[in-house]
Amino acid sequence: MxxxxxxxxxxxxxxxxxxxxxxxxxxxxxxxxxxxxxVGRAAATDDVADAVDYSxxxxxxxxxxxxxxxxxxxxxxxRVAERVLADFPVxxxxxxxxxxxxADGGTGAYTAVISIERARALRNYFLKS
Numbered sequence: 001m002x003x004x005x006x007x008x009x010x011x012x013x014x015x016x017x018x019x020x021x022x023x024x025x026x027x028x029x030x031x032x033x034x035x036x037x038x039v040g041r042a043a044a045t046d047d048v049a050d051a052v053d054y055s056x057x058x059x060x061x062x063x064x065x066x067x068x069x070x071x072x073x074x075x076x077x078x079r080v081a082e083r084v085l086a087d088f089p090v091x092x093x094x095x096x097x098x099x100x101x102x103a104d105g106g107t108g109a110y111t112a113v114i115s116i117e118r119a120r121a122l123r124n125y126f127l128k129s
Contacts, residue, residue, distance in 0.1 A: 002091070003039035005052050008032050012062050015069045016076060016099070029073065030098045031061055033084065036091035052088055060087055073099050073114050081118040092119035 010031040015023060035052060042051035064083050070076045077097045084093040096115040103109040 002036045004034050005037050006034045007054055007058055010058050012065045014065045018071045032096040034094040073097050077114050077116055081116055085120045
């Protein structure tokens with residue numbers, strides 16, 4: 001059985017983009033993070049120490065993105081997934097990022113979205129649990 005803890009609508013202001021003008025401003029990215037966890041353990045003990053602290057996950061996502069100043073949202077989402085897997089007792093993480101794209105002369109405005117799913121090696125997951 002896989003339980004999931006999710007964070008939705010996490011808005012992070014960051015410098016991100018490939019164009020010079022994008023490197024001069026902050027843009028708002030919106031993240032969603034799903035994590036495979038064992039909710040049963042926390043439910044049985046009713047102790048926050050046995051739960052994934054989603055406030056800490058949100059702070060980690062924010063820190064990775066702000067500090068990274070990436071050019072591509074692909075890089076940002078990959079780095080976030082790597083850190084979530086490294087820092088928290090989760091079996092896998094699905095991370096989505098959405099970046100609004102302003103209208104230019106040839107296209108209308110739209111939102112670019114990237115979603116990835118990464119799993120830790122099962123051996124490492126069970127050693128951390």
